[in-house]
Amino acid sequence: MSPPRPAGGDPWLRVFRGGAHAGLRLVCLPHAGGSAGFFQSWAARLPDSVDLLAVRYPGRQDRLSEPCVEEMDPLAERVTESLTPYLDRPLALFGHSMGASVAYEVAIRLEDRLGVVPRVLFVSGHGAPHVTRLDQRPDDLDDEEFLARIAALGEVDPVVFRSPKLRELVVPALRADLRLIHGYLPRAARAVSAPISAYLGTGDPACDRESVSAWAELTTGGFRLRAFPGDHFYLVPARAELLADLTAQLDGRPTTPRAAATVTGHLT
Numbered sequence: 001m002s003p004p005r006p007a008g009g010d011p012w013l014r015v016f017r018g019g020a021h022a023g024l025r026l027v028c029l030p031h032a033g034g035s036a037g038f039f040q041s042w043a044a045r046l047p048d049s050v051d052l053l054a055v056r057y058p059g060r061q062d063r064l065s066e067p068c069v070e071e072m073d074p075l076a077e078r079v080t081e082s083l084t085p086y087l088d089r090p091l092a093l094f095g096h097s098m099g100a101s102v103a104y105e106v107a108i109r110l111e112d113r114l115g116v117v118p119r120v121l122f123v124s125g126h127g128a129p130h131v132t133r134l135d136q137r138p139d140d141l142d143d144e145e146f147l148a149r150i151a152a153l154g155e156v157d158p159v160v161f162r163s164p165k166l167r168e169l170v171v172p173a174l175r176a177d178l179r180l181i182h183g184y185l186p187r188a189a190r191a192v193s194a195p196i197s198a199y200l201g202t203g204d205p206a207c208d209r210e211s212v213s214a215w216a217e218l219t220t221g222g223f224r225l226r227a228f229p230g231d232h233f234y235l236v237p238a239r240a241e242l243l244a245d246l247t248a249q250l251d252g253r254p255t256t257p258r259a260a261a262t263v264t265g266h267l268t
Contacts, residue, residue, distance in 0.1 A: 011063060012082040016043040017052040024119060024250060025051040025091040027083065029099030029106075031125070032177035033150070033170060035061045038096075045243045050250060053086070055079055055099075060173045068176030072184045076105035084114070092119040092250060093194075096235060097206070098181050100126035104218065107192045117193045120249055121219070124199040125232050127211025128218055130189040138178040143171060150174065153206055154231025195221035197249055199242065201234030202227050224249075 013027075014036040026046065028039040036054035043052045057075075059068030069075040079102065083091070087110075095103030100123035110116040126132065138146065147167070196219040200212045209227065216223035226245060228238040235242050 010082050010085075011058075012056055012078060013086075014054050014056055015051070016040055016054060017046060017050070019048060019051060021048070022051040023049050023089065025053060025086055025089055026246075026250070027086075027091055027093050027103075028052070028054040029079070029093065029095035029102045030055065030057065031097035031099055032181065033060070033174035034096070034099070037061065041239070042243060045240065047247060050247065051089075055082075055102075057173070057177075059176060060170075064169065068173055070176050070179045070183070072101070072105060072180055075180065076102055076109060080106050080109040080113070083110070087114065087116055090119050091116075092122065094122040094124065094246070095126075096124040097126050097232065098177055100124055101129045101181070101184060104129060104192070107194055108190060111193055117221075119194070121192060121194040121196045122199070122246060123196060123212075123215055124235060125201065125204060125207060127207045128189075128214035129184065130218070131214045132207070132211055133185075134178065134182045137182060138175045143167065146171065146175070154201070154204075154233045189217050191218050191220050193219070193221050195219060196223050197246075198223070198225045199235070200225075200227050201230035201232060203230060204232045204234065206232050 016039065028036075028042070030036065030038050034057075036056045039052065039054045046052055056063060057069070058066035069078070083106070093103040093107055095101070103121060103123065107118050107121050110118065141149065196215050198212050198215045200207060200209065209225070213225055215225075228234045228241065230236075230238055
């Protein structure tokens with residue numbers, strides 16, 4: 001049985017796992033240029049107690065004909081609105097890269113306007129927004145330079161970069177998302193009540209431990225950081241380990257395996 005949905009469905013959300021008996025909903029927000037389908041494989045690895053939803057940004061895949069959203073406030077507002085019918089159960093938010101900042105803004109709105117505090121705010125592959133700036137304007141680069149910068153981050157589908165037709169489909173959304181991040185300047189460090197759990201790849205060229213650790217300044221609910229071997233898209237090869245760690249936190253179980261502690265670098 002699927003969770004309740006707005007009349008006519010909602011193009012902003014995709015439900016990959018929805019059950020009548022799940023006690024919690026995990027809502028995932030994709031990276032720049034990413035889509036909800038990035039998280040589809042997670043459904044089989046989550047316990048039955050956790051529903052899985054992912055946000056569908058416009059301007060890509062089956063929303064290709066819709067204009068991209070290039071400012072943070074309207075994007076966060078629309079995602080928050082779409083989540084309103086799903087607040088009959090606790091939820092957690094997971095955002096990777098750009099999605100981390102979007103998840104943070106959604107958490108603020110859920111708490112301020114609806115009195116809903118996410119069980120955990122998971123942020124991945126992105127420094128805290130009040131200390132992170134995208135200095136390079138995306139439109140200052142031609143397509144070759146732009147795609148070279150993206151490819152340098154790590155795990156990407158090389159077919160996209162070799163095919164002119166696929167590039168025509170992907171580049172506009174990527175540029176729009178990076179315009180959003182470039183223009184996203186939080187006025188002040190606003191703390192949320194939800195605990196924040198941060199993840200990063202040890203070889204990520206887009207963020208470092210210092211900038212990710214600064215998420216601790218944006219919560220009154222506790223902070224934890226775990227680093228996995230890998231680049232900006234560490235969460236692809238480390239999917240099983242990441243989801244095991246994430247699920248343990250949602251269940252309230254200890255998450256510092258003795259054998260892995262020196263590798264993962266926990267900050268509690």
